[in-house]
Amino acid sequence: MSTSPLTFEKFRVWQVVVPARQDIVSAPGDPGVMYRDSVQWPQIPIHLVEGTTSQGFTAVGECDRGTSRASVEATLRDLLGRDLSSVTPATVWKGPANATGLPRGYPYWSWELAGERSYILLESLWLDAVGKSLGMPAHQLMGGAIRDRVAVDFWMNRPDAPTMAKLIHEAVALGLRGVKMKSSAGGDTVDALLAIAADVPEGFHITIDPMCAWRSLRECARQLEKLAQLPFDIQIEDPFPYEAIEDWRAVRQILPLTIACHTRSEGVLQLAMREEMADTYNLGRGSVYDFLRLSHVTEFVSKDCWQGSSLELGVLQQMRLHASACARNCVLPSDLQSEWVREETLVTPHMAYDDGHALVPSAPGLGVELDFAAMQPYVAEHFDIA
Numbered sequence: 001m002s003t004s005p006l007t008f009e010k011f012r013v014w015q016v017v018v019p020a021r022q023d024i025v026s027a028p029g030d031p032g033v034m035y036r037d038s039v040q041w042p043q044i045p046i047h048l049v050e051g052t053t054s055q056g057f058t059a060v061g062e063c064d065r066g067t068s069r070a071s072v073e074a075t076l077r078d079l080l081g082r083d084l085s086s087v088t089p090a091t092v093w094k095g096p097a098n099a100t101g102l103p104r105g106y107p108y109w110s111w112e113l114a115g116e117r118s119y120i121l122l123e124s125l126w127l128d129a130v131g132k133s134l135g136m137p138a139h140q141l142m143g144g145a146i147r148d149r150v151a152v153d154f155w156m157n158r159p160d161a162p163t164m165a166k167l168i169h170e171a172v173a174l175g176l177r178g179v180k181m182k183s184s185a186g187g188d189t190v191d192a193l194l195a196i197a198a199d200v201p202e203g204f205h206i207t208i209d210p211m212c213a214w215r216s217l218r219e220c221a222r223q224l225e226k227l228a229q230l231p232f233d234i235q236i237e238d239p240f241p242y243e244a245i246e247d248w249r250a251v252r253q254i255l256p257l258t259i260a261c262h263t264r265s266e267g268v269l270q271l272a273m274r275e276e277m278a279d280t281y282n283l284g285r286g287s288v289y290d291f292l293r294l295s296h297v298t299e300f301v302s303k304d305c306w307q308g309s310s311l312e313l314g315v316l317q318q319m320r321l322h323a324s325a326c327a328r329n330c331v332l333p334s335d336l337q338s339e340w341v342r343e344e345t346l347v348t349p350h351m352a353y354d355d356g357h358a359l360v361p362s363a364p365g366l367g368v369e370l371d372f373a374a375m376q377p378y379v380a381e382h383f384d385i386a
Contacts, residue, residue, distance in 0.1 A: 284308020
């Protein structure tokens with residue numbers, strides 16, 4: 001372990017576009033307003049970064065999909081020359097007031113004040129660099145892992161019934177015990193699932209995520225009642241608009257369905273907890289430090305959670321895996337499925353799985369490096385920052 005300052009001296013950046021499997025992202029029929037881009041997201045560029053440190057090793061980072069080159073450059077120039085051992089991602093950009101100058105009771109976190117910079121890129125680079133410098137895995141910088149493996153499920157978009165059946169059997173062959181899927185406002189995947197219900201293996205579970213597209217309980221009550229009769233566990237994530245509080249409460253009474261809320265903002269979490277709208281929570285919002293903070297909040301009210309994702313590439317998937325291992329109540333299958341959904345995750349080694357779980361790396365940092373050979377077919381642009 002070195003005691004000298006740890007800084008970044010230069011960065012290499014690649015903008016990549018990595019397609020997803022067409023059978024997994026398929027969504028036949030009219031998607032409606034909510035899902036108009038539901039099959040285009042794999043074409044949105046992602047920036048991967050390798051930074052050379054003052055201690056001679058390299059660290060890796062990744063941006064959210066769609067982050068502009070200008071934001072990437074602003075982030076990396078902000079990091080050049082900073083002593084990483086004297087800052088933490090959550091507080092490096094903190095501030096006491098919001099953009100209008102109005103005060104609030106507590107300081108803002110870095111992810112709230114990133115502005116034109118990419119907080120998630122900062123977070124991934126810092127965790128990998130500091131972890132490697134100290135010789136410890138990233139999860140030790142997040143409070144320490146309480147498990148060495150994290151439950152995961154398969155993922156699909158809105159397939160028709162035959163494709164859904166095929167993908168469920170693929171998931172079982174991979175050793176997985178469940179799958180998450182989307183749904184249109186009309187409940188297309190509900191209809192497909194009901195059509196193949198007899199083929200779903202015993203003990204398999206399903207999460208259906210309409211992303212608040214079901215307008216009311218009255219419109220989908222018959223479908224929900226049919227789902228409740230199926231001989232396997234069903235979880236519905238974000239069934240209705242968040243302001244439809246009475247419908248959220250009422251659907252929780254349709255047993256044995258489990259109702260989950262995706263906390264897309266702190267306001268959503270506050271509302272859902274105050275109004276008792278959900279049984280479980282998807283706490284994926286970007287920052288892994290924010291995920292851990294919210295996991296503590298939901299743990300206090302005895303609610304289980306999972307780590308959501310944007311089906312990113314390998315760097316961010318590994319970062320989320322480290323964080324999921326640290327949250328005591330993160331016992332529900334997390335969204336760590338990019339290895340099956342994307343053509344490539346562009347890291348080495350690939351995420352390891354066993355018996356329906358992703359194995360938490362023990363190597364220093366995030367535990368992965370960029371796979372330059374695998375990257376070449378997907379590179380759209382390359383540039384350096386020094």
